[in-house]
């Protein structure tokens with residue numbers, strides 16, 4: 001369980017977090033979604049004891065991170081955004097060092113390392129040097145390292161950034177498997193599909209503030225179910241509709257090319273903030289069309305058909 005009350009963080013005059021309130025119950029997979037600089041990593045760094053909060057309170061499984069910092073730290077494991085394994089050491093040696101830091105005995109370390117490497121399916125690489133591993137395998141070793149002391153809460157900061165789609169999906173399965181064991185998972189991402197696929201609930205973070213917290217479905221439903229996109233001189237525009245038929249009817253009334261697709265979390269974020277979250281890797285959902293459409297009719301079609309502007313091409317990471 002993670003509890004934040006009015007959490008604030010300033011770096012000099014810059015307020016990175018402006019009063020975050022959150023409750024993540026035990027066993028939940030919670031995604032923290034926001035664009036670059038929104039404050040995702042700062043939140044994780046505070047919760048894992050890597051940086052100090054400026055105001056407010058935070059607790060992990062009831063342990064206040066300031067008053068009971070050691071107990072709070074034992075509750076959690078962290079997989080940081082950037083690979084920070086020792087590349088000249090083997091998988092086993094990297095994990096062993098971490099176990100020593102947590103005061104585990106030699107027998108405990110040996111047993112747990114064997115168990116975890118089997119669990120994450122890289123036991124055959126136990127004696128490989130880190131520098132010989134692919135990006136996906138390094139990420140798995142980092143997850144194993146974070147789980148070594150058997151934490152009840154796992155923080156994953158952009159766990160699949162830079163990995164290709166098939167490797168990303170393997171990491172997603174592993175994350176789901178870890179959650180099934182009862183671990184609370186707090187994950188930051190700006191991959192829309194990652195939050196949609198994995199999360200029980202999602203928080204939208206923008207400029208140090210939470211603008212919405214709900215299930216992915218509820219957040220998407222608040223916008224509509226189907227979207228059409230079209231390009232104007234001002235950039236990409238989108239309109240949202242309650243049904244595919246309504247979206248198609250509106251698109252057919254126009255006179256330029258359009259894309260018909262399902263609404264996603266990016267649309268929900270865009271509706272609330274006017275900004276894009278970041279990178280969408282979804283290649284499959286869009287359907288292209290293009291005849292008879294007047295742009296100004298977008299958004300007028302029925303319930304939920306509202307328009308939004310997004311800068312074309314913005315948001316690549």
Ligand SMILES: Nc1ncnc2c1ncn2[C@@H]1O[C@H](COP(=O)(O)OP(=O)(O)OP(=O)(O)O)[C@@H](O)[C@H]1O
Pocket residue numbers: 011014016034035036037038039040041042043190
């Ligand atoms: N050590 C620091 N000193 C000064 N400013 C910082 C520091 N760390 C972060 N910031 C600023 O705080 C804000 C939040 O940064 P943070 O790294 O938490 O964002 P983020 O959502 O994790 O972004 P990203 O997706 O790029 O990792 C940004 O404006 C960033 O420039």
